[in-house]
Amino acid sequence: MTVGDWPLLAVALPFVAAALTPFVLRYAEAAAPYLLCLFPAAIFAAFAAAIPGIAAGQSLNCGIDWLPAVGIRLSVRVDGLSSLFALLISGIGTFIVLYAGAYMKGHPGIGRFFSSLFLFMGAMLGLVLADDLISLFVFWEGTSIASFLLIGFDHTRQAARRAAFQALVITGLGGLSLLAGVLLAGQIAGVHSLTELLASGEALRGSPLYPLVLALFLGAAFTKSAQMPLHVWLPNAMEAPTPVSAYLHSATMVKAGVYLLMRLNPVLGGTPAWESILPFVGGVTLIGGALLALRQTDLKLMLAQTTVASLGLLVMLIGLDTDAAIAGAVAYLLAHALFKGALFMVAGAIDHESGTRDIRRLGGLRRAMPVTCAAAALAGLSMAGIPGFFGFVAKETLYGALADLRVWAAIALAVCGNALMFAIAGQVALRPFLGAPRATPRHAHEGPIGLWAGPLVFGAKGLAIVLALPLAVSLTLGPAVNAVAGHPVDLTLHALPEHVELPLLLSLLTMALGVAAYLSADRLRSLLDTLAAVLKWGPDRGFDQAIAALLRLATLVTRSLQSGRLEAYITATMVLTALALLVPMTVHGEWPALPVWPHLLLHEWAIVAIAFVGLVAVLRARTRLTAIVSLGAQGFAVATLFMLFGAPDLAFTQFMVETLSVVILALVMTRLKLAERDHRPLGQKVIDGSIAGAAGLGFGALLLRVTQTPFDSRLSDFYEANSRLVAHGRNVVNVIIVDFRGLDTMGEIAVVMITGLAILALVRVRARIVIHKEDDRS
Amino acid sequence: MMGTVIFRTLSPLISALTLMLAVFVTLRGHNDPGGGFIGGLIAASAFALLGLSHGVPAVRQALRFHPMSYAGFGLLLAVCAGLLPIFTGRSFFTALWTFPQVLGVEIALSTPMFFDIGVFFVVSGAMTSIALSLEQRGGGV
Numbered sequence: 074m075t076v077g078d079w080p081l082l083a084v085a086l087p088f089v090a091a092a093l094t095p096f097v098l099r100y101a102e103a104a105a106p107y108l109l110c111l112f113p114a115a116i117f118a119a120f121a122a123a124i125p126g127i128a129a130g131q132s133l134n135c136g137i138d139w140l141p142a143v144g145i146r147l148s149v150r151v152d153g154l155s156s157l158f159a160l161l162i163s164g165i166g167t168f169i170v171l172y173a174g175a176y177m178k179g180h181p182g183i184g185r186f187f188s189s190l191f192l193f194m195g196a197m198l199g200l201v202l203a204d205d206l207i208s209l210f211v212f213w214e215g216t217s218i219a220s221f222l223l224i225g226f227d228h229t230r231q232a233a234r235r236a237a238f239q240a241l242v243i244t245g246l247g248g249l250s251l252l253a254g255v256l257l258a259g260q261i262a263g264v265h266s267l268t269e270l271l272a273s274g275e276a277l278r279g280s281p282l283y284p285l286v287l288a289l290f291l292g293a294a295f296t297k298s299a300q301m302p303l304h305v306w307l308p309n310a311m312e313a314p315t316p317v318s319a320y321l322h323s324a325t326m327v328k329a330g331v332y333l334l335m336r337l338n339p340v341l342g343g344t345p346a347w348e349s350i351l352p353f354v355g356g357v358t359l360i361g362g363a364l365l366a367l368r369q370t371d372l373k374l375m376l377a378q379t380t381v382a383s384l385g386l387l388v389m390l391i392g393l394d395t396d397a398a399i400a401g402a403v404a405y406l407l408a409h410a411l412f413k414g415a416l417f418m419v420a421g422a423i424d425h426e427s428g429t430r431d432i433r434r435l436g437g438l439r440r441a442m443p444v445t446c447a448a449a450a451l452a453g454l455s456m457a458g459i460p461g462f463f464g465f466v467a468k469e470t471l472y473g474a475l476a477d478l479r480v481w482a483a484i485a486l487a488v489c490g491n492a493l494m495f496a497i498a499g500q501v502a503l504r505p506f507l508g509a510p511r512a513t514p515r516h517a518h519e520g521p522i523g524l525w526a527g528p529l530v531f532g533a534k535g536l537a538i539v540l541a542l543p544l545a546v547s548l549t550l551g552p553a554v555n556a557v558a559g560h561p562v563d564l565t566l567h568a569l570p571e572h573v574e575l576p577l578l579l580s581l582l583t584m585a586l587g588v589a590a591y592l593s594a595d596r597l598r599s600l601l602d603t604l605a606a607v608l609k610w611g612p613d614r615g616f617d618q619a620i621a622a623l624l625r626l627a628t629l630v631t632r633s634l635q636s637g638r639l640e641a642y643i644t645a646t647m648v649l650t651a652l653a654l655l656v657p658m659t660v661h662g663e664w665p666a667l668p669v670w671p672h673l674l675l676h677e678w679a680i681v682a683i684a685f686v687g688l689v690a691v692l693r694a695r696t697r698l699t700a701i702v703s704l705g706a707q708g709f710a711v712a713t714l715f716m717l718f719g720a721p722d723l724a725f726t727q728f729m730v731e732t733l734s735v736v737i738l739a740l741v742m743t744r745l746k747l748a749e750r751d752h753r754p755l756g757q758k759v760i761d762g763s764i765a766g767a768a769g770l771g772f773g774a775l776l777l778r779v780t781q782t783p784f785d786s787r788l789s790d791f792y793e794a795n796s797r798l799v800a801h802g803r804n805v806v807n808v809i810i811v812d813f814r815g816l817d818t819m820g821e822i823a824v825v826m827i828t829g830l831a832i833l834a835l836v837r838v839r840a841r842i843v844i845h846k847e848d849d850r851s
Numbered sequence: 852m853m854g855t856v857i858f859r860t861l862s863p864l865i866s867a868l869t870l871m872l873a874v875f876v877t878l879r880g881h882n883d884p885g886g887g888f889i890g891g892l893i894a895a896s897a898f899a900l901l902g903l904s905h906g907v908p909a910v911r912q913a914l915r916f917h918p919m920s921y922a923g924f925g926l927l928l929a930v931c932a933g934l935l936p937i938f939t940g941r942s943f944f945t946a947l948w949t950f951p952q953v954l955g956v957e958i959a960l961s962t963p964m965f966f967d968i969g970v971f972f973v974v975s976g977a978m979t980s981i982a983l984s985l986e987q988r989g990g991g992v
Contacts, residue, residue: 725884815933836981
């Protein structure tokens with residue numbers, strides 16, 4: 074590990090922070106958030122220091138071998154795109170930690186919260202930096218798991234548990250899709266890393282499997298980035314504490330799908346499928362998300378639905394696949410992360426200080442919360458795309474890209490979507506602060522610095538980037554666009570349009586429509602509510618129905634396979650045993666020759682006779698107890714035969730097993746009806762008898778056949794030769810058990826132990842049922 | 852059912868002898884018929900017998916710990932015996948032998964022996980707990 078490997082350390086640092094968090098919280102108490110935010114701040118500083126090199130076109134590569142035998146490395150690569158993402162993750166993360174420190178202050182689960190948050194940060198950094206395909210998948214799953222933990226943070230509420238479960242199921246399916254995708258793509262191109270994959274040129278696009286690869290990667294990206302109709306988990310994820318919503322579910326994690334699409338654009342993009350599926354799905358998501366946002370009255374849910382819409386817009390732009398569209402996507406990605414993160418934190422601050430997030434109950438907060446109001450205004454203006462803010466630049470860029478293409482459907486979608494988002498920006502960022510103050514559950518006042526520092530910084534950044542636009546383009550946006558496009562792009566962004574052209578007209582149209590939508594928001598909402606009441610069914614209910622159907626199917630399969638009747642299990646086992654033995658012998662003609670009549674001594678005959686008598690007694694026993702004991706007598710006779718023919722260990726064990734099984738069977742039977750006679754109808758007797766006879770015949774024939782084949786003594790020779798010399802033991806059987814094949818024995822005793830526990834559990838269940846019945850009676 | 856005087860009087864003696872036999876059979880296993888598995892079964896039958904004559908609570912009290920704990924201890928011992936060679940740079944489950952002189956007598960100590968003792972505890976613990984839980988009627992494990 075050298076200085077050049079620092080990106081690896083940067084990925085590891087959040088995991089270290091996750092482990093240290095409980096101690097920091099215990100010993101630093103109130104100062105803990107300020108200490109904890111140093112971790113992401115340090116990562117941010119490291120990536121910021123690397124910007125000049127990245128901007129000059131370099132990329133940092135480092136890694137350590139993980140599973141060298143199959144070519145898996147834990148390797149990272151820092152280029153323009155991953156650097157932009159890493160800066161966002163660590164930069165926003167710094168303020169989120171501060172914010173969460175204030176927001177979650179005094180919560181008993183704060184340690185768990187911060188640990189999960191840092192786990193997520195590490196996984197997300199790893200995801201955007203990973204070069205190795207398998208590492209990419211591992212970190213991808215890591216973000217899903219961390220998101221699950223954070224959504225379900227308030228695990229005593231059923232809604233939070235359901236939301237966490239839903240998010241895990243949907244993003245988990247996407248994760249599986251990604252695994253299949255990276256494996257398939259790696260196979261096709263014959264590579265293990267993204268670097269090699271991106272250098273493979275037309276290998277993927279030219280492959281006959283391209284549609285499958287594309288479908289798998291899109292499955293991953295669309296679930297993670299909440300494209301319709303897979304978006305349902307994202308609004309539900311608002312069950313998480315607000316810092317999580319601001320960080321995971323708007324600024325970073327939901328962009329993972331967008332990152333994947335951007336990353337793979339050079340090798341997957343540019344095909345008719347790519348250029349039709351992405352704009353279509355993205356466009357539908359844009360409009361759908363914006364309309365759903367307008368329906369909401371909860372600040373967080375409004376923001377969540379606009380996040381869905383923004384993700385749709387990003388996917389649409391990536392799908393258009395021109396250099397200008399990619400520039401628009403990258404610019405909008407940055408703008409969105411800043412203003413949406415800020416607005417979420419504002420929503421949380423309002424909720425924290427006033428006790429409600431319902432916009433119908435909020436108003437006139439500008440006097441009570443002036444700093445928050447300023448931050449909300451900055452972020453809201455950027456979201457609305459007012460000239461002078463970065464949101465406007467991003468919007469102009471994407472309108473420019475659309476105008477070049479002259480795809481009127483896409484232009485109409487974008488204008489409508491942006492107009493709706495303009496209206497929602499007003500609803501979220503202005504409405505709670507304007508008008509006359511209203512009574513809220515709590516008396517609202519300005520929160521501590523942690524609650525407004527983040528929104529203010531991000532809101533101001535939306536302005537600052539515009540002031541230093543050429544610098545931002547050359548240092549971060551340009552290199553990212555180059556990485557997405559796969560070739561150098563001459564990127565220039567303008568803070569204000571230089572000529573009056575179509576993009577500016579579209580922006581003006583957006584604003585006009587937006588103002589109209591803002592003013593008629595309440596009417597639009599009731600209209601949409603009526604529509605939703607008519608439709609009733611939605612993907613969210615569909616999810617519940619799918620899960621319920623899955624459970625019903627599982628129950629059905631289990632019921633049909635596991636009848637719970639012992640006879641059925643034993644019959645199935647015996648029939649299969651008989652078939653497995655008799656069918657191959659018949660098919661291959663491997664029946665044993667009839668053995669010669671053995672010359673046994675008198676006492677040997679006596680033992681055979683005892684075994685036979687035992688057998689007959691089992692068949693003719695009047696009660697179950699007699700049958701059990703007779704079976705024991707038969708077993709003892711067999712054990713004696715073992716002893717006479719030179720297998721003392723086997724005989725010894727057989728004796729003990731017979732003893733214990735008689736005892737245990739008898740004990741089991743005391744719980745059942747021991748004295749009851751075994752009465753089966755004649756037909757049943759014939760069937761059971763035939764099955765038992767067939768299984769016995771099969772085993773007998775197998776043993777005869779085995780003894781008639783020539784004996785390969787290499788193994789027993791080896792044991793006999795080495796047992797005394799190497800293992801210091803004369804008893805070969807025992808030496809095999811505890812030494813030569815010790816690992817097998819270890820597995821076996823583990824099984825004995827687990828079986829014992831399972832039987833205990835069964836007995837206990839039965840005992841409890843008995844007790845419950847007695848309770849009912851009394 | 853099992854409460855006759857003769858049975859109640861003799862069973863502790865028989866159980867004690869059976870337990871000694873179990874230990875003996877376990878330890879001789881490396882050179883003569885026997886071993887941890889069979890020893891464990893013998894020990895379990897001793898406890899089952901005592902449970903029939905004196906009742907399950909008496910056996911549980913005599914054992915002090917839950918029989919399943921003995922099984923868990925045995926599994927741990929067996930795994931540790933397998934792991935020990937790793938710390939001497941050998942591979943998992945390599946047998947280690949040492950022959951210290953105790954009072955002029957050579958004693959053979961080895962990881963397979965501790966492994967076999969582990970097997971003894973697993974088998975005796977698991978079988979005893981099954982037998983006892985079945986003997987104890989009407990609940991409790």
